[in-house]
Amino acid sequence: MSKIIVRGGKPLSGRVRIHGAKNAVLPIIAASLLGMEGESVIHDAPPLDDVKVINKVLESLGVEVEYKHESIRVNATRITTCEASYELVRKMRASFLVMGPLLARMGQARISLPGGCAIGTRPIDQHLKGFEAMGAEIELGQGYIEARIQGRLKGAKIYLDVASVGATENIMMAATLAEGTTLLENAAKEPEIVDLANYLNAMGARIRGAGTGTIRIDGVERLKGAEHTVIPDRIEAGTYMMAAAITNSDLYIEGAIGDHLRPVISKMQEMGVQIDEDENGLRVFASRPLRAVDVKTLPYPGFPTDMQSQMMALLLTADGTSIVTETVFENRFMHVEQMTNMNAQIKVEGRSAVVSGGGRLQGAKVCATDLRAGAALILAALVAEGDTEITGVHHIDRGYVEIAEKLSLLGADIRRLSADTEPELEREPETLPLFAVQPTLA
Ligand SMILES: CC(=O)N[C@H]1[C@@H](OP(=O)(O)OP(=O)(O)OC[C@H]2O[C@@H](n3ccc(=O)[nH]c3=O)[C@H](O)[C@@H]2O)O[C@H](CO)[C@@H](O)[C@@H]1O
Ligand SMILES: C=C(OP(=O)(O)O)C(=O)O
Numbered sequence: 001m002s003k004i005i006v007r008g009g010k011p012l013s014g015r016v017r018i019h020g021a022k023n024a025v026l027p028i029i030a031a032s033l034l035g036m037e038g039e040s041v042i043h044d045a046p047p048l049d050d051v052k053v054i055n056k057v058l059e060s061l062g063v064e065v066e067y068k069h070e071s072i073r074v075n076a077t078r079i080t081t082c083e084a085s086y087e088l089v090r091k092m093r094a095s096f097l098v099m100g101p102l103l104a105r106m107g108q109a110r111i112s113l114p115g116g117c118a119i120g121t122r123p124i125d126q127h128l129k130g131f132e133a134m135g136a137e138i139e140l141g142q143g144y145i146e147a148r149i150q151g152r153l154k155g156a157k158i159y160l161d162v163a164s165v166g167a168t169e170n171i172m173m174a175a176t177l178a179e180g181t182t183l184l185e186n187a188a189k190e191p192e193i194v195d196l197a198n199y200l201n202a203m204g205a206r207i208r209g210a211g212t213g214t215i216r217i218d219g220v221e222r223l224k225g226a227e228h229t230v231i232p233d234r235i236e237a238g239t240y241m242m243a244a245a246i247t248n249s250d251l252y253i254e255g256a257i258g259d260h261l262r263p264v265i266s267k268m269q270e271m272g273v274q275i276d277e278d279e280n281g282l283r284v285f286a287s288r289p290l291r292a293v294d295v296k297t298l299p300y301p302g303f304p305t306d307m308q309s310q311m312m313a314l315l316l317t318a319d320g321t322s323i324v325t326e327t328v329f330e331n332r333f334m335h336v337e338q339m340t341n342m343n344a345q346i347k348v349e350g351r352s353a354v355v356s357g358g359g360r361l362q363g364a365k366v367c368a369t370d371l372r373a374g375a376a377l378i379l380a381a382l383v384a385e386g387d388t389e390i391t392g393v394h395h396i397d398r399g400y401v402e403i404a405e406k407l408s409l410l411g412a413d414i415r416r417l418s419a420d421t422e423p424e425l426e427r428e429p430e431t432l433p434l435f436a437v438q439p440t441l442a
Helices: 022-034 051-062 091-108 125-131 167-174 190-204 234-246 258-271 305-315 335-338 373-381 393-397 403-409
Strands: 003-007 012-017 040-043 064-068 069-077 108-112 137-141 144-148 158-160 181-187 206-208 213-217 228-229 250-254 276-277 281-284 319-325 345-349 352-356 365-366 387-391 413-417
Touching: 003 373, 012 403, 022 069, 022 091, 022 167, 022 190, 022 234, 022 335, 051 064, 051 069, 051 125, 051 228, 069 167, 069 276, 091 125, 091 144, 091 167, 125 137, 125 144, 125 167, 167 181, 167 213, 190 206, 206 319, 206 352, 206 393, 234 250, 234 258, 234 281, 234 373, 258 276, 258 281, 258 305, 305 319, 305 335, 305 352, 305 373, 335 345, 335 365, 335 373, 345 373, 365 403, 373 387, 373 403, 373 413, 387 393, 403 413
Parallel strands: 012 250, 040 228, 158 181, 365 387
Antiparallel strands: 003 387, 003 413, 040 069, 064 069, 108 144, 137 144, 181 213, 206 213, 250 281, 276 281, 319 352, 345 352
């Protein structure tokens, strides 16, 4: 079992380079399945476990994938099966994003139920509602979702009950090859949706309005491989911004795009953190005291749920009491118990957490219960008294490229103890036990 050990109290300084966005590259790799001729080349693909998993999903479908120097070459001219197995899909929820492209191109797809990640039940009803509206027949059996269409999908007007990122992506990909026009309303507006639409348009798709609540997709008959560079990871960038602020340091976050981080920047500025933006990144510097602020997570352009736990770590070091409200996922406070082990004063009341700042955090043995919880524990550990030992590192590896190495280069006392016995990608599934979550089919 790998561990990250942090000795708190070291200031940080210097520059940190932000990698390509996990949540952009995963749907883009899934979308590369739509390339009926030529190759796709995807640049700035971060070397993360999740990227390796989705590459394996593509390979399991008979597609050629080559991953070198942060670029992925995909040749999807031949697809030999339309089934993505439980063994792969259980490892990562985003594997379900191959459903839309497979259905659109091959007329069928059989994908294992992704279940729900520990942060919530995470149903897929909105994805399925979209496919059904485009004429697909959906069946659930033996833990798999099977979707079929005779001929091509048909363009449709689809209103999402929740502005789901994954459903927007899956439906948008499926609609590219549909007959006629699809209007996707109450669509998610995240920058990763815009990045996916840009890649699809480079493949020959006709998508307009990505990044707004209404996306119009005029179906085309064929798509071909395309070259694309993935946007920088706003959540990785935000995490290093918090690292600068929590340690009272001055860091330059290279590659961070201010426009993608507006709610994070504003909340940090409200606390008293100084942030300078230029065209290449952000400079973040802070000194104490920092003010307590209230934070509510919302779909983009609201405050990102993927930054909630890291923000909570920072608020633990502010003066006063903050209220953090999580509205996107119903079970995303698991880091609270771990932080409490570090002497944090936090009380959860329903969907809100009351965070009392200003106490002294203490090193402890804690466990990363999910990806961002792990990042938040590292942040808390950077300022805790003594040593913190963090297990559950496989969660952190899903979304952060060499976080211990990057922080160490900035001056943190942090090291990773890797277990020789931990084979690559042999990790616990992200999901709850199969069938714990039954999807709503209609
Ligand atoms: C790989 C990826 O990009 N992951 C991100 C994506 O996840 P993901 O795409 O899974 O998240 P969604 O936007 O779909 O989920 C948002 C909310 O909608 C609900 N929902 C979703 C689909 C559905 O069919 N029915 C339904 O009710 C979910 O339970 C959740 O409460 O967006 C989340 C919200 O910003 C981020 O935290 C994840 O990091
Ligand atoms: C929740 C996250 O990812 P996923 O949707 O892949 O579980 C995340 O990136 O914080």
